[in-house]
Amino acid sequence: MTIPTVFLALTKVEIDIAYDFGNKLKAVVDVEYQNNAEGVDVEQAFITYAVNDGFTVKAGRFLSYSGWETEEPTGLFQYSGAGYAPYFYGYYQQGVSGMYSGDGFAVAVSLVNDLAGPLETDSSTVGVETMVAIMPTDEITVKGFYSFEDETTLVNLWASYGKGPLTVAAEYNMSENAPAYAAAGVDSEASGFLLMGNYAFDTFGLTVRYHAWDIEDATGATYEEASGFTISPSVAVNDNLLMVFEYRMEEINSSDSNSIAVEALVTF
Structure with a gap:
């Protein structure tokens, strides 16, 4: 029996x-401390300009639009992300982005120095991220992303339905030479998906998620294969404190692991 890992x-x-x-110009700066080698870091720093009611341009360092699971803990329905973001999502980027939003749809194009390199300043090879979003009703959102840079391509598709206390989502991804491996000179092809459901009972919530991904090298041999199941109850203690509990079972390359996490999220 595998002994669960406990994070503290x-x-x-x-x-x-x-x-x-004023005059349609805004600025955003996010400063963070992480309990790892990064220490204190400027996460995002960008300006936005509303050209008109539908079209907005932003420039600076910002987070990619792609991916169902957000980078921030406050945007997740459970403690952990699936773990496959480096193979399928963009990351913090430096560049310029334009978005046009209309009635029930939005499109965006970002031109960045690197799809997943927030410190990259060399723009000799430009990364391009495109987004199409459709919101046919208030409850349904469907988004598709196609991103490319040099020999790297990322495809991210997700859809969500939320009404009242229920939220469900599904995501599918494909990539070639994902940033996680391209930087090391490893050719790769990958695919992955997740299914997630959350139900909120007043101050109590429950999330279940299944995720899986597969990565092959240039010869077609399996480089990494993973799948996992997560169950995560949460309790809103008050307007500022949310307690998140998680039990996660995962298998990576035939190696099993279990983990338990308790997270206190304080927002104000």
């Missing part, structure tokens, strides 16, 4: 600053 640490502190200059 202050993982992250973040301060988000937003300022409206």
